[in-house]
Each structure stands twice: as structure tokens, then as C-alpha cells.
Amino acid sequence: MxxxxxxxxxxxxxxxxxxxxxxxxxxxxxxxxxxxxxxxxxxxxxxxxxxxxxxxxxxxxxxxxxxxxxxxxxFPTNHCALADSLLTALRQQGGPDQVARLCQEALTALAAPYLVQTDRPLTERVQALVRCLQHLGFLLEVQETPADLRLRALNCPFTVVAEHHPELCQAEQALVTQALGAEIDGLTVERPEHRLHGDPCCTYRIRGPAPVPAPA
Incomplete structure (x- = not known):
């Protein structure tokens, strides 16, 4: 304990x-x-x-x-095993598209209380995204350079499930892109490092026509 x-x-x-x-x-x-x-x-x-x-x-x-x-x-819990089992059953019955849709909807619902509207200033959207990921269980390291902003997730609260259901990782990246309102500001969101590909952590690289502000 x-x-x-x-x-x-x-x-x-x-x-x-x-x-x-x-x-x-x-x-x-x-x-x-x-x-x-x-x-x-x-x-x-x-x-x-x-x-x-x-x-x-x-x-x-x-x-x-x-x-x-x-x-x-x-106290001990088995949430990851339960989530893994549920997604496996959904994959068998509805296919990978159903798994992808459920992962997207679930992450969106979990993130909703912490995000701001995409018409807010970019600085506020970045701050809200960082708070959101922290509330979801990510330990983040923020790196700001003249060329980009990088969010390094030093851990992943979804690793056990994502190893069997990569749709969860795809939903996570989609959430980051949508939360930033990437299309509004012409931002590019990439993941050059990915834990499931053998990298030590997941890193989101965010670039735009103008420097992307780091959260205060």
C-alpha cells in the first residue's frame, strides 16, 4: 500500500x-x-x-x-486486464473499426472536462492540453525550441492495453491534434518517438508557421 x-x-x-x-x-x-x-x-x-x-x-x-x-x-485493481478483454471481445464481434471508434469516443469523453474551445488563443489550448494529459496520467516533459514544441510522455498509463490495441495510440494522437485545433493554426502534429516502436517514450512534435508557445 x-x-x-x-x-x-x-x-x-x-x-x-x-x-x-x-x-x-x-x-x-x-x-x-x-x-x-x-x-x-x-x-x-x-x-x-x-x-x-x-x-x-x-x-x-x-x-x-x-x-x-x-x-x-x-488496493489492487485489474482495470487494464478488463479493458483489454473488453476491447478484444469488441474486435472479435465488430472488427478493428469498432475498436478505433470506441477508443476515440472514450478518450474524448475523458478529456472533455479539461480542454478549451479551439477558438481560444493557441497558448490556452496548449496549456489545456498539457493539463488534460497530466490528468489522464501522463508524466510530461515540455521542450520548447525555435523550430517546434515537444511534449515527451515519460510514461504511458495505457501501455498494457495499447500493446494489444494500437487503435488507442491512434486515438490519443487524434485527441492531441484536435485539442490543439491544428487545422485552425496550420499546425503539424507528429509522433517521432513511440514506446510501442521501441523508443524510451512517446514524443509529440508540434510545429506551425509561427513558434508554438510552451505552457506557462
Whole structure:
């Protein structure tokens, strides 16, 4: 999980029981309530735990603690295998065109909240594209030269799926091109480096009649 052992145990108990009080956690782990509160405070600051006040018929109210949705990331998932299996089934039933269409629609939907209209200044479109790719899980390195702007993706959140379904990579490049409004400004978007072709990373090279501005 990447958490200290005691906090791992707290998270495990909350996952198993739904919600618990400080006293219940302390009894389960053989620790003092003060120690449990310190760990819970840290988990709350990290956005992994939330609390609600529960009033009792008799006595003082107490807090019950539960995991937030963000804590789901602490547990193993199999999203990539599921996505791979779904696209494989779609390919078998509908062919590669169906896979390409679904990849394009899915990426467009994921990106929509972060992009701006293509009638906005190019600087804003570039900034929005970088934010969008970062939200999708890319670790980006931006390189600006007099000749072009390069976006180097040092990782790829889709590698496991894209290895079997290259349509996902094609949809990604189409998204970059559309998000920039390449046709409006006469931009050329190329991918001279591609992880699936053996390169260390994917790089988008963006060129235009005028220098392409790097995001602030």
C-alpha cells in the first residue's frame, strides 16, 4: 500500500468493516486511542479517510471513520486486464473499426472536462492540453525550441492495453491534434518517438508557421 504498517492495518479494518470508531480500532489493534487518532488525522490529511459524527441516546457523540473513494487506489485493481478483454471481445464481434471508434469516443469523453474551445488563443489550448494529459496520467516533459514544441510522455498509463490495441495510440494522437485545433493554426502534429516502436517514450512534435508557445 505504501503506508506505514499501522496505517495499513487501519485501512484494512475500515475496508472490512465499513466504518469504525477510535475505540473500536484501538481495541482491534491493541493500541491506545491517542495513537489511533494520530494515525487517523494523518489519513484524513491525505484524503484517505473521512469521519461523521454519530450521536448516542446516552453519553457524548463520537466519530465514525470510513475510507474515501481516493483510498480505492491503495488496493489492487485489474482495470487494464478488463479493458483489454473488453476491447478484444469488441474486435472479435465488430472488427478493428469498432475498436478505433470506441477508443476515440472514450478518450474524448475523458478529456472533455479539461480542454478549451479551439477558438481560444493557441497558448490556452496548449496549456489545456498539457493539463488534460497530466490528468489522464501522463508524466510530461515540455521542450520548447525555435523550430517546434515537444511534449515527451515519460510514461504511458495505457501501455498494457495499447500493446494489444494500437487503435488507442491512434486515438490519443487524434485527441492531441484536435485539442490543439491544428487545422485552425496550420499546425503539424507528429509522433517521432513511440514506446510501442521501441523508443524510451512517446514524443509529440508540434510545429506551425509561427513558434508554438510552451505552457506557462
Amino acid at each position: 505504501g503506508l506505514p504498517r499501522t496505517r495499513q492495518e487501519i485501512v484494512r479494518l475500515l475496508r472490512c468493516h465499513g466504518d469504525m470508531t477510535v475505540r473500536e480500532l484501538a481495541a482491534a489493534l491493541g493500541l491506545t486511542p491517542m495513537s489511533i487518532r494520530l494515525h487517523l488525522n494523518r489519513l484524513q490529511r491525505e484524503g484517505l479517510v473521512t469521519a461523521r459524527l454519530e450521536r448516542q441516546p446516552v453519553g457524548r457523540p463520537h466519530h465514525r471513520y470510513r475510507l474515501t473513494a481516493a483510498a480505492d487506489a491503495l
